[in-house]
Amino acid sequence: MKRQITKQKNTLSEQAAQWIIMMDDQPLQLLEKEQLLTWLRLSPLHIDEFLLASAMWSELDGLDNVTQVNIEQLIAEAQRPVVPLNIRQDTISPSSFRGRWLVGIAATLLVSVAVLFSIQSDNTHFSTAVGEQLTFNLSDGSIVQLNTDSEIETMITENKREIKLLRGEAMFTVAKDASRPFKVISNSIIIQALGTQFNVYQRNNSTSVAVIEGRVSVLSKDTVKALETNTNVIANTFDKGVVFTAGEEVIALQSGKITRIDTPNIEKSVAWQNRRLVFQRDTLATITAEFNRYNQRKLIILNDEIRSRTLTATFNADDPESLASFLERDDSIEVIRQDQKIIISKL
Numbered sequence: 380m381k382r383q384i385t386k387q388k389n390t391l392s393e394q395a396a397q398w399i400i401m402m403d404d405q406p407l408q409l410l411e412k413e414q415l416l417t418w419l420r421l422s423p424l425h426i427d428e429f430l431l432a433s434a435m436w437s438e439l440d441g442l443d444n445v446t447q448v449n450i451e452q453l454i455a456e457a458q459r460p461v462v463p464l465n466i467r468q469d470t471i472s473p474s475s476f477r478g479r480w481l482v483g484i485a486a487t488l489l490v491s492v493a494v495l496f497s498i499q500s501d502n503t504h505f506s507t508a509v510g511e512q513l514t515f516n517l518s519d520g521s522i523v524q525l526n527t528d529s530e531i532e533t534m535i536t537e538n539k540r541e542i543k544l545l546r547g548e549a550m551f552t553v554a555k556d557a558s559r560p561f562k563v564i565s566n567s568i569i570i571q572a573l574g575t576q577f578n579v580y581q582r583n584n585s586t587s588v589a590v591i592e593g594r595v596s597v598l599s600k601d602t603v604k605a606l607e608t609n610t611n612v613i614a615n616t617f618d619k620g621v622v623f624t625a626g627e628e629v630i631a632l633q634s635g636k637i638t639r640i641d642t643p644n645i646e647k648s649v650a651w652q653n654r655r656l657v658f659q660r661d662t663l664a665t666i667t668a669e670f671n672r673y674n675q676r677k678l679i680i681l682n683d684e685i686r687s688r689t690l691t692a693t694f695n696a697d698d699p700e701s702l703a704s705f706l707e708r709d710d711s712i713e714v715i716r717q718d719q720k721i722i723i724s725k726l
Contacts, residue, residue, distance in 0.1 A: 394418065395432035506530040507547070510673050510697070512654075520554035521561065526580075526651050527673050527696075547672075548580040550649065553593075568631040569598040571620065578648050584633045588623070589648035596620035599635040654696040660689045663706075667723075670699045678702065681724040685712065 398415055401407065407415065419426050505525060507513050513525040518535050525531065529547020534540075540556070542549075544565040553561040555574030563570040565579055565586040575593025579586060588597060598620035621637050623629055628643035647657040656669050664686035667678040673696040680686045694701050703721045707714045715722040 392428050392432065395428040398429065399432050503533045504531075505533070509675055512651075517554075519556060519559070522552040524550040524552075524652065526550075544579055544581050544586075546581060548578070548651065550576070550578045550591075550652065552576045566631070566633055567599075567635050568637070569602070569620070571596045571598065575625075580648070586631045587628065587648070588631070589628045589643070589645050590623050590625050591645060591649065592625050594622055594624050596622050597629055597631055597637055599631070599637055601635055650693075651696065656694045656696050658693070659691050661691075662686060663688050663690060663723075666690060666702065670694070670696070670702060673697060674699050675719065677720045679720050679722050681722065685723060685725055 398418070401411065419429060505513060505515065505523075507525050507527055507529050509528050511527060515523055515525075517523060517533060517540075519540055521540070523531070523533075523542070526548035529549060530545040531549060532543040532545065534542075538559065540559045540561045542551070542561075542563045544563055549563075551561070551563060551572075553572050553574050553576065557573055561572050561574075563579055565581045566584075568586055570577065570579060570588055572593060572595045575595060576591040577593075577595050578589040578591065580588075588595065602620060621629070621639075623639070626643060626645060628640040628645070628648065629637055630640060631637045644657070644659065647659065650657045654673070656666075656673075658666055658669075663680060667680055671677050676699055678699050692705070699721060703714050703716070703723070706712050706723060711726055713724050713726045715724070
């Protein structure tokens with residue numbers, strides 16, 4: 380019987396548990412080893428969940444006789460290069476963590492942030508599924524951190540560095556190169572930087588930009604159209620847009636209108652890197668939409684009056700149940716739990 384990992388239908392912890400169960404059932408085949416490595420490389424969070432699940436399973440004596448998985452061999456077999464984990468043991472075996480799994484997990488937490496893909500292609504397409512995050516290097520040395528349910532196209536050549544954010548959210552840490560300004564195209568705007576760090580979040584009708592370090596220039600829709608008629612101008616357009624510096628945020632509408640946020644909250648904008656959702660007087664419609672970006676189990680609100688209510692709070696992005704439980708305290712709200720959705724309605 381063919382064994383499968385249904386990663387798009389489960390949380391990271393459930394996916395990790397599935398791999399552990401498969402390892403306990405019988406030794407992993409070559410294809411399965413490659414699939415495991417691919418899954419581990421998607422995000423440091425995958426590695427952490429795998430180590431935690433294996434440690435917990437070993438405490439239950441579930442994997443004493445499991446065939447060990449040689450990580451170095453898996454890396455060698457993989458087609459895409461990856462920085463291996465800095466683990467002293469030659470193998471990952473859940474039973475090997477008995478009595479020292481906390482130390483192993485702590486060490487992995489420190490080194491896993493350095494697990495990056497080394498991308499050599501100049502024209503590359505990347506995407507993440509619901510709940511997944513991906514970090515990788517571009518060939519120019521820049522780093523891209525792609526959030527859940529997001530998609531980008533990259534083009535790095537001798538003359539330009541261009542990223543198209545097709546959907547979702549990404550953080551860019553830009554390598555300095557004055558001869559090739561770094562551009563991110565989202566909806567109808569261009570965000571341009573020489574060397575900086577900024578976060579871009581594309582919604583249906585707008586794009587928000589949060590500047591963490593350095594400066595960026597946001598060019599309006601009209602400017603973009605002007606650039607399309609003269610490709611030689613694009614390398615010298617930094618001062619043609621609206622320039623924003625570290626600590627500032629901007630929202631650009633689909634129409635091209637650019638608005639500076641009066642009270643920026645950079646911590647809120649980048650909290651997703653720790654899989655946290657930070658809300659400040661946001662509507663429940665917005666809050667549930669954010670949860671649904673990270674989870675297969677969807678939150679559904681049936682009443683406009685509830686959708687318009689506002690809330691200030693911080694949640695774990697992977698725990699929609701926490702929001703449901705919080706709302707359930709309100710006597711005017713009914714919460715109905717189903718397998719793939721949580722329905723919220725007014726009593």
